[in-house]
Amino acid sequence: MLDTGDIRMHVAEQGQGYPVIFCHGFPHTWFMWHHQLDAVAAAGYRAIAPDLRGYGRTEIPDNVESYTNEAVIGDLLALLDDIGAERAVFVGLDFGAQLVWELALRAPERVAAVAVLNNPFSPRPPRPPSAFWTKAAERHFLHLSYFQPPGVADAELAADPRGFLARVYYSLSGEYHYLDTWKNPPGIGYLDALPQAPALPWPWLSQEEFDILAADFEQTGFTGGLNWYRNLDRNWELTADYAEAKVSVPTYFLYGENDPDMEGFSGRDPLATLRANVVDLREVVEIPGAGHLVQLERPDAVNSFLLGALKGLDLS
Incomplete structure (x- = not known):
């Protein structure tokens, strides 16, 4: 347990070295990275996976505004x-990827490199995120909109944590086409859409593995994680100074062929946008057949990617 000066944070770690x-996403905990902790530690590094604020054994602040990227x-x-x-090498997926990208802009002197899975960098949009999802949510179910009202999704998901986690993990994997959830009408719950x-x-x-992940959410519920969604517009407001910024640190990017974020949430040509806005992009890797949870679905491929990236860096 670590006192950050603002919250108490739980950290899992393994190995010694650099x-x-x-950094995990939603609805995840540090345990999503357990395959990678084993491999990276065995290769001679200090592998560290925190439960980010609002998750697992880390403190869950009551104030919604406590969950900005700037705070984390x-x-x-x-x-x-x-x-x-x-400095450290930072690895991120999902919200953890957005966090790592912003960290590389705010404090590049503390970042030796980033390795990001499935969520490519894109510049700050001209309008807040809600301007885009609100219009889409008028036509079909969209979790980004459904998660906004405090208490609504919180109660639905907490009533059946295991059912929700099984459905959302499966739907995000390469075995299902997540964007089929958009075929559902607005006004329904997430469990009905999955x-x-x-x-x-x-x-x-x-x-x-599932039992370990579910046990934490059975204890905490999902409000901490949902509050990250409720700060998407606030994150946009807090990054005005970085609207034209490009990522300058060494960068490695891996994505699953069937990842829904690459297909539906990252613009029309996410790889072109990534290449145009990341100055030192050293590798882009596609994993055939994999979905959003690529570090669980294809751990050997992800581990090989990470170890190759680490070997190619000057971390002295």
Whole structure:
């Protein structure tokens, strides 16, 4: 447990050496990275995966405004200070990817490199995010809009944590086309929009792994994670100074062929946008057949990608 000066944060770590910090998304915990912690630690690095604020055993502030990227970046910088590290390599997926991209803009001197999965960098849009999703949500179900009113999604998901997690993990995987949830009308709940999940175990997720992930959300509910969605516009407001900024740190990007963020949430040509706005983009890798949870679906491929990136960096 780490006191960041603002919250108490739970951190899982393994190995010794140069720090590599893994940042998860929604609805995840540090455990989403357990395959990568094993591999990176075995290769001689200090693999660190925090439960980001609002998740797992980390503190869950009551105030919605406490979940901005700026606040969570403060947690990550406090983590660096706590371990006595000037810099680290940061790995991110989903909200963790957005966090890592913004960290690279706000504090590049603390970032040795970034390795991002599935969520490519794109410049700050001219309008707040809600301007885009509100219009879409008038036509079909869209979780970005459904998650905004405090208490609504919180109650639905907390009433059936295991059912929700199984459905959302399956729907985000390469075995399902997540954007089919858009075929549902507005005004329904998320569980009604998501497909039924096949019985566990799955080829890429064991019953034991699922139980570990579900146990945390059975204790905490989902409000902490949902509050990240409720700050998307606030994050936009807080990044006005970075509207024209490009990512300058060494960057590695990997994505699943069937990732829904690449297909439906990252613009018309996400790779072209990435290449135009990341100055030192060293590698782009596609994993055939994989979806959003690529680090669980294809752990060997992700581990090979990460270890190759780490080997290619001057981390002395």
